Amino acid sequence: MTDLLLKYFRKKQQEVQSEKVYDTQCPFCSMQCKMQLVEQSVVxxxxxxxxxVDNPTSMGRICIKGMNAYQHAIHHERIKYPLLKVDGDFVRISWDEALMIIKxxxxxxxxxxxNDALSVYGSASITNEEAYILGKFARVALKTPYIDYNGRLCMSAAATAANQTFGLDRGLTMPLSEIPQTRVIILAGTNIAECQPTIMPYFEKAKENGAYxxxxxxxxxxxxxxxxxHLQVKPGMDAALANGMLKVLIEENLVDxxxxEQRATGFNEVADYVASLSLVEIEDMTGVPLEHIRKAAMKFGSEETGMLFTARGVEQQIDGTAAVRNLLNMIIATGKIGKQYCGYGAITGQGNGQGAREHGQKADQLPGYRSIENEQHREYIASVWGVSKDELPRKGVSAFEMFQKIDEGEIKGMLLMCSNPVVSNPNANFVKRALKKLDFLVxxxxxISETAQYADLILPASSYLEDEGTMTNLEGRVILREASRKCPGEAKHDWQIICDIAKALGKEQYFSYTKPEDIFNELRIASKGGIADYYGITYERIRKEQGVLWPCPTLQHKGTDTVFKTSFAHQDGKAKMTIVTNHSEIPKEKPTKEFPLYxxxxxxxxxxxxxxxxxKSASLAARNFESYLEIHPTTAKKYNIENNCLVSVISKxxxxxxxxxxxxxxxxxxVFVPFHWDDRQNVNMLVGEELDPSCKMPGFKVSAVKVTPV
Known part of the structure; x- marks a missing residue:
């Protein structure tokens, strides 16, 4: 019996052949939770x-997405080799062939x-290093002004509003660690429990501590x-709601x-405007009871400390910038910024939504949050890149506007990096039509995403387990994603692909990097002296300190936990309040007899x-395997919609x-529909093309539709 047991245990030991541990972080939301993947080989x-893994942001927490992220990285449908479309089918080719074709x-x-006939469409999920050299690639290797990225559809309204109001856009103006100690919190258009689950304990702790x-x-x-x-506002009426609360704050003398007087401009003009408004009319416009508007304003104004957070619900509208600015008016009016337990937070969506917008992927931007139209900024970046200032293109257009230029025939080719605009952009049918007009899409x-299906050539990228580099999380903390897993097949890192294409185009001298850290060290110099100054941040410091909050201008600087302590980033040091009017034409698309629902x-x-x-994750797909329409039972009965039945959702x-x-x-x-699905479930096919005039954000959150049974 003993011999049999020994043989059994020896067999089990042999079956467990090896164990590998990969240090990494979640590839999804802006919390960028640190974690380890343990891989055991069993027979x-x-x-x-x-x-x-413990860290200053998520403290070892991970959510259901992070727990199962590895499933897409090891999925059998991963692209492992360059694929060329031949007679409508993708066939495997070599990298040398692929690069020659691109050239x-x-x-x-x-x-x-x-030069302007080529374009680059980037991503807010790639690393800082890759975002940086993608912007450099567009302007130095291709010499085109046409580069933008999918973050335009995510953070642009909040970023623009923060820049206009404060002179600086960093996701959170204060560290996450202060949330539990604040006394009042406004969560405007943010469903953090589902979008950033590991941030929820901060707010739950605040509530335990008595926060309202x-x-x-x-x-x-x-x-x-x-x-x-809960202020259950009509879609598109956030700016008007903020005016109602501002009116109460000022009338009740709850302003600082x-x-x-010391730190803001524009208050008197704003006060005069909201004094002319009727709270009864605002109640009617917003659908929020007057007593709730008053209660919210009184509570926010009466507490000594408070914070305001916005996300896509407020921002993804054609007046999203204005709506955020009006909410920021409340922050300034009450003095709840730049001091302990106070501040504003734009809850960044994508994993590197903060860093990816700081270093050159945006159409009007150069690294360090510099402006591509500013002559001094152009001269500095040109000197870092070793080119003439006059060689740098001027600003291009926003993400969706690039598809309009494709449709008009001005843009003929595109390099698409880790993004899926067929599903993410408004009016998806238009985007598909535009893509078909391209002479060449890489x-x-x-x-092979819904967009990659339209490509002439697909290049295999690396996953989060394989691609090392820095990311900047929602609080402005620059962190390092370690990635030691080998790329499958002939897949390459995004930064290597960009460098290889640049080399094929004869621009190797500008892209001669051997590892991500080389790129980051150049990024540090490029950002030096800019609004988003990373110069004092190094890989060594990040590893030692578990991330560094920017701005960090010197190696001795400890990083900035709270911005605007003594002044704002405008030249006069003051925040700028502005009048946001209650327009009867906002939102532009309202319910009608034909399309009666928001x-x-x-x-x-x-x-x-x-x-x-x-x-591609079996565990995640099983939880939500199809899209759905959330509809109130009273509304459903009015339009003969039974529960759990197929329905058509129709817009113009x-x-x-x-x-x-x-x-x-x-x-x-x-009615509500999530946007994670494609084809006949792609809700963005119903969304209009009109854009926010300030930031070019589409109006994803407000469309007019009708609903009928299938």
Whole structure:
């Protein structure tokens, strides 16, 4: 019996052949939770376990997405070799062939139609290093002004509002660690419980400590459930709601006159304007009871400390910049910024939504948050890159406007980096039509996404487990993603792909990096003296200190936990308040007899962005395997919509088919559809093309639709 047991245990030991541990961080939301993936080889299969790792931001927490992220990285549908479209099918080719084709096709397009005929579409999920050299690639290797990225559809309204108001855009003006100690919190258009689950304990702790939480959202969500007061606003009416609260704050003398006098401009003009408004009219416009507007304002103004957070619900509108600015008016009027337990937070969506917008992917921007139209900024970056200032292109256009230029025939070729605009952009049918008009489309991705299907050439990228580099999380903390897993097949890191293409185009001298740290050290110099100054941050410091908060101008600087302590970033040191008027034409698209309902969109906890990665995870896909329409039972009965049945959702631009889901947690004039699915479930096919005039954000959150049974 003993011999049999020994043989059994020896066999089991042999079966467990090896164990590998990969240090990494979640590839999804802006919390960028640190974690480890444990890979065990057992006989002919591998077993994976994900564990959270302690860090200053998420403190070892991970959510359901992070726990299962590895499933897309090891998925059998990963692209492992360059793929060329031949007679409608993708066939494997070598890297040498792929690069030669890119050289020939890009050169031919520019020879015929000029440098501006090529474009680059980037991503807020790539590393800082890759975002930096992608911007450099567009302007130095291609010499085109046409570069923008999918972050334009995410953070642009908040970023623009913060820059206009404060002179600086950093996701959070204060550290996350202060949230539990503040006394009042406004959560405007943010469903953090599903979008950034590991941030929730900060707010739950604040509530335990007695903080009063106000949520602004047309729907009841897992986030609004923690609120003491839920302002269930009509879609698109956030700016008007802020005017109502401002009016109460000023009339009840709950403003910080000393702060305003010393550190702000524009208050008197704003006060005069809101004095002319009727709270009764605002109640009618917003759908929020007057007593709730008054209660929210009184609570926010009367507490000594407070914080305000915004996200896509407020920002993804054609007046998103104005709406955020009006909410910031409240922060300035009450003096709740630049001091302990106070501040503003734009809850960044994508993993590197903060860093990716700081270093040159935006159409009008150079590294360090410099302006591409500023002559001094151009001269400095040109000197870092070793080119003439006059060689740098001027500003291009926003992400969606690039597709308009493709449709008009001005842009003929595109390099698409780790993004899926067919699903993420408004009016998806238009985007598809535009892509078909391109002479040459190169897509860099992990999978053949809905957009990559339109590519002439697909290049295999690396996943979060394989691609080392820095990311900047929602609080402005620059962190290092370690990545030691080998790329599958012939897949390459995004930064290597960019450098290889640059070399093929004869620009090797500008892209002769051997590792991500080389790129980061150049980025440090490029950002030096800019608004987003990373100069004092190094890989060594990040590893030692578990991340460094920017701005960090010197190696001796400890990093900046709270911005605006003594002054704002405008030349006069003051924040700028501004009048935001209550327009009767906002939102532009209102319900009509033909399209009687508001449509708003959003996310679910198990999926991320367009679902290219999360829909490849069996565990996540099983939780939400199809899209749905959330509709109030009273509304459903009015339009003969049964619960859990297929329905058509129709706007002026198209229609989708999804399954109905009755819910008393949504306004009766509003329906909700998440945006993680493609084809006949792609809700962005219903969204209009009109853009915010300040930041070029589409109006994802407000469309007019009708709903009918299938």
């Amino acid at each position: 002919s299969r591998k077993k994976y376990t994900t564990v959270g 020939e096709r890009f050169s031919k397009i520019q020879a015929k139609d000029g 939480i106000i949520a602004i959202d047309p729907r009841e969500t897992a986030t609004t459930q923690i609120a003491d007061l 006159h000393s702060f305003i 897509a860099v991705d992990l999978f 449509l708003t969109t959003g996310r679910v906890v198990s999926h991320y962005l367009t679902g290219v990665q999360t829909r 631009r198209g229609s989708i088919v999804v399954r109905s889901k009755w819910s008393e947690k949504i306004r009766q004039d509003t």
